[in-house]
Amino acid sequence: MTIEMDKDITNAEWEVMRVVWAQTEVPSQVIIDVLTDKRGWKEPTIKTLIGRLVKKGALKTRKDGRKFLYSTDIKEDTLVNETLDQFFHNICSKDIGKTIGVLIDEAMLSHDDVALLKEKLIQKEAVAYDTVPCNCMKGQCQCHHHR
Amino acid sequence: MTIEMDKDITNAEWEVMRVVWAQTEVPSQVIIDVLTDKRGWKEPTIKTLIGRLVKKGALKTRKDGRKFLYSTDIKEDTLVNETLDQFFHNICSKDIGKTIGVLIDEAMLSHDDVALLKEKLIQKEAVAYDTVPCNCMKGQCQCHHHR
DNA sequence: AATTAAAGATTACACTTGTAAACGGAAGTG
DNA sequence: CACTTCCGTTTACAAGTGTAATCTTTAATT
Incomplete structure (x- = not known):
């Protein structure tokens, strides 16, 4: 049983994933706070990244009143290792x-x-x-x- | 003294770089032969990649009659390590x-x-x-x- | 010198990515 | 109930990427 994902995680998206991995479930506001701070991105930018990750199946959502809580089934170390393995094909x-x-x-x-x-x-x-x-x-x- | 390059090497471009690294100077025909074989890319595709690498300063050219010989100042292991270091920032x-x-x-x-x-x-x-x-x-x- | 052929340059084009503004609906507030 | 606010969705848009066809120049050949 492997978690299948539509596409690769881009660099910008990786920042979002890290926030989600750091918690179990996060509201978008937390992601936005962390990344406006760390990267200086505008709120809509981060919303776009979240949306793309949801669309490509990397993030799951659970409704919590008016908002969503985001989480993921993808394990961080799994993705890290897959990414590295892929890169090592260049060597x-x-x-x-x-x-x-x-x-x-x-x-x-x-x-x-x-x-x-x-x-x-x-x-x-x-x-x-x-x-x-x-x-x-x-x-x-x-x-x-x-x- | 570091070799400065305009931009990152993309995955497709990496294939071209590997051919150049395997030799000292290569005519485009060799790159085309290797990669049409390995990747099934059409000749113009590979020419595009070569052109982009030249434009971004990753490949140098030396005229040899009607054609060019391509070479690079970028060392393979240097680029490998830089790429890995960059990725490790995600961890x-x-x-x-x-x-x-x-x-x-x-x-x-x-x-x-x-x-x-x-x-x-x-x-x-x-x-x-x-x-x-x-x-x-x-x-x-x-x-x-x-x- | 005219013709051909090879090789680089130009153009193409859809999709992705980084970055963000604007929109719309639902929930909370007065 | 009207108003505001929060949050997800839609739209935007330039640059980068993968993939390739076509054009152009110039060297090689007849």
């Missing part, structure tokens, strides 16, 4: 390791985070490759040059 | 660790990759936090709920 699979390396370099991590990641790496060792196979189309990465 | 800094964890889980890694990442984690330990501070605006993540 040669051989380079994923190094790319994650840069992320680690730049991240602020807690001791617990470090421990978690170390643990994952230990597990990963069991299934690690001698050489990660390149998944690129011929002509789209340099692996194909040196055999 | 609470407290969650970056776990997010990287999922990436590790899903990645195909070589033994060398695992060793590299382990090494980085060891270094990271020295600067790891007890608690990563939340960088979210109030109202955009749950950290603010529990104190």
